[in-house]
Amino acid sequence: MAGKTPETLRSRRWYGEGPGSTEHTSHALQAGYAREEFQGRPVIGIVNTWSDMNPCHAHLRDRAEAVKRGVWQAGGFPVELPAMSLGEGYVKPSAMLYRNFLAMETEELLRCHPIDGAILLGGCDKTTPGLLMGAISMDIPAIYCPAGFTMGATFRGERFGSGTGPFRYAPDLIAGRLPMEDWEAIEQKIWSSPGTCNVMGTASTMTALAEVLGMSLTGASSVPAMDSRGHQLGAAAGRRIVQMVWDDLKPSDIISDASVFNAAKACVALGGSTNAAIHLIALARRAGTSFTLDDFNDIGRQVPVLANVQPSGEYIMHEFADAGGLPALLTQMASKLDLDCATVTGATLGENIRGAKVGDANIVRPLDNPVATEALAVLKGNLAPNGCVIKPSAATAELLQHRGPAVVFNDADDLAARIHDPDLDVDANSVLVLRNVGPLGGPGMAENGMIPIPRKLAEQGIRDVVRISDARMSGTSFGTCALHISPESWIGGPLALVEDGDEIELDVAGRAITLCVEDAVLEQRRQAWQAPEPHYKRGWGMLFSDNVNQAHEGCDFDMLASREPTPEPPVHGKI
Structure with a gap:
């Protein structure tokens, strides 16, 4: 794998020398940076899905600062790029309508700017696949950094999982057996801090799959949102992405048929979200691998549920993390994985999880004592x-x-x-x-x-x-x-x-x-039967409707799933 030099950095096309680069250099100087801060250094784009309308990501402003610290430490030049935040709680009619929008935005943000490598900050359900899909298609060095999950809570002495908790009590409310004041107490507890759902919902499933695919630092998906390790991992990712740029280690060097199959197996072992059956297929198609829905079914028969985490099990994400989290679970199912797959760490998946320990064998189960035989x-x-x-x-x-x-x-x-x-x-x-x-x-x-x-x-x-x-x-x-x-x-x-x-x-x-x-x-x-009238006659809705494929194909746009390379933009500075 050929590495990069300062002269071959992608950003060199913007931050070169002479009149052709004057406009771009001058704007960097206008922003208060000295030449030695950006010229000849890897420019790292931090794609941040922070938003006031996505409280699950409320802490990602601070997380971005931790990433910047790491980038500076490693000799890179960090720049933050806001992207659409797909908060499940607010986005209507569905965050899924905009997953491909975020994927397109991520890809084009990285393409049109002088970016050599990317850190992807997300976590809430559709942000993870959207960011990864865009980064895979752009194919420059990238690391995904998950937001982490919200705090745990109890109600009536029982563990309270985000999503599963209110779902379990809703029939009692509907039947008139649960007082409204109790329901309001449940609402207060659903998400009591920044962070994603604290059960094995789509958010924790997809952040785990990002890690198994090789696109996150080891253990990143098993850290609570408000744990100080989140910022520490953000800074570590900032340092690592600079080296990945010099090494020219790209998603196409990491994601393969084997790594996608590893991710599907981990999904089943986690008792993961059914939504992964759509998102992983979309990611696989972006990466040009052969994975299909039928493969998911075959894996569902081969791999049992090993994570005793709601909604398939008993515990919530904090307890899973304390029991060893994803690395520990992967050691339990190592015989079913291809441990030679590459990762963003520069080591293989097997090397990353070597030494991981199971802290509670009731939460992270061995293959011969599963929580359930089938998760999907x-x-x-x-x-x-x-x-x-x-x-x-x-x-x-x-x-x-x-x-x-x-x-x-x-x-x-x-x-x-x-x-x-x-x-x-x-x-x-x-x-x-x-x-x-x-x-x-x-x-x-x-x-x-x-x-x-x-x-x-x-x-x-x-x-x-x-x-x-x-x-x-x-x-x-x-x-x-x-x-x-x-x-x-x-x-x-x-x-x-x-x-x-x-x-x-x-x-x-x-x-x-x-x-x-x-x-x-x-x-x-x-x-x-008569075909209904289209929902949309203009705008994004029409673009979506004209291009989206069906669920078994990942609900992506065929024009985006292609592995045909998109030309780099011409860079013509004003003289």
């Missing part, structure tokens, strides 16, 4: 020809083989209007079906897939029924929910043809999902 299954059938996903480890075992009549909701508004209607024709055997909430139908494939338990069932003490949709659900969610039905109903997928009372059979062991209606009847319905 891909189902196919006439209802999902291209597949859908379910999380058996967070489902009700008795419902994993089930046949029942459909109760159909046409979209999210219809669901909100009727789900708690006392006259809703539903019982414990019913299969709740929600459609037109996929990538195009949502729009943006919001986390509607954990359909609420109807009030009339919650009042009977029923806590789970089979639920099917072309939506996603939060990684903190649980229940017997078949998600990401592909192709989606908005484009005429089979889910669009389901009617109330149709029998639907779920067979997780057989990896099948079946609409028990004769083909001739389905064909009649297909002929009568």
Whole structure:
């Protein structure tokens, strides 16, 4: 691998010598920097997703300063580049609608500026894949630094997980058994400090996968947001990225088929979010690897759940971190990993985790004592020809083989209007079906897939029924929910043809999902189906709708997934 010299730095095209570089040099001088601070030094872009509208990232302003400290220490020149912050709590209709926006922004921020290497600051669900997708496509040296997770809490003496906590108590509120003042106490505890969800939701899943892919420093995904080690790791990443620039160590040197398969295996062992089935495929396609949804299914059969962390297990992220965190878990499953994969540290994955210790074998389990046998299954059938996903480890075992009549909701508004209607024709055997909430139908494939338990069932003490949709659900969610039905109903997928009372059979062991209606009847319905009007006729929404692919392909844009190189911008300074 050829290294860089000051003369071959990418930023040299901006910060060279002579009249052609005068404009760029003068603006650096205008900002108060002396020539010796930036000329001939690696310029490190810190892509920061801090925002007042994303309290999970409230501390990333300070984290960026720690990164800058490390960059300066190593002889680099740090510059901070704000990027769109995809806070799950506020962004509507869905942060997923804007994941590709952040990916494009990250790639183009790094391309159009004199950047030699990048530090990516994120954590909240879509920020991790968005930042990584952009950095992979740009393919300059990059390190991902996760925000870390929020504080832990208890309610009624029980561990309180962000997301899982309120989800577990919501049926009691709906049924009138939980006082509103108790619910308000739960709201106060959900996120009681900066940081992402403190369970194995999408945020902690994706930050762990970034580390296994080789794109983060060792142990970075197992540090709480407000722990001082977060800033220490930020400074260490700042120092390391400067050396990576000199070594010219890029994502294309790190991410491979083997590292993506490692990440998928780790996802399953963590009891990770079903959203990873979309994001990891998108990352793999950006990197030009062969990984598909079928590979995820095969891995789901091979690797058990080893992390005893909510929603698949009992504990929360602080306890997982204290028990050794991700490095310790990887040692437990080392026999299933390719330990020779490269990482941003310059060492292999195996070398990175050497010496990691398990602090609590009940939280970080060995292969012969798993929490559950399956964390992710891909189902196919006439209802999902291209597949859908379910999380058996967070489902009700008795419902994993089930046949029942459909109760159909046409979209999210219809669901909100009727789900708690006392006259809703539903019982414990019913299969709740929600459609037109996929990538195009949502729009943006919001986390509607954990359909609420109807009030009339919650009042009977029923806590789970089979639920099917072309939506996603939060990684903190649980229940017997078949998600990401592909192709989606908005484009005429089979889910669009389901009617109330149709029998639907779920067979997780057989990896099948079946609409028990004769083909001739389905064909009649297909002929009568009419395509809906587009949600958008201009702007980003239209660009998204015209280019997004389906869930089993990662919901990326094909034009972005290509590994065709994008030309470097011409740099013509004013004289």
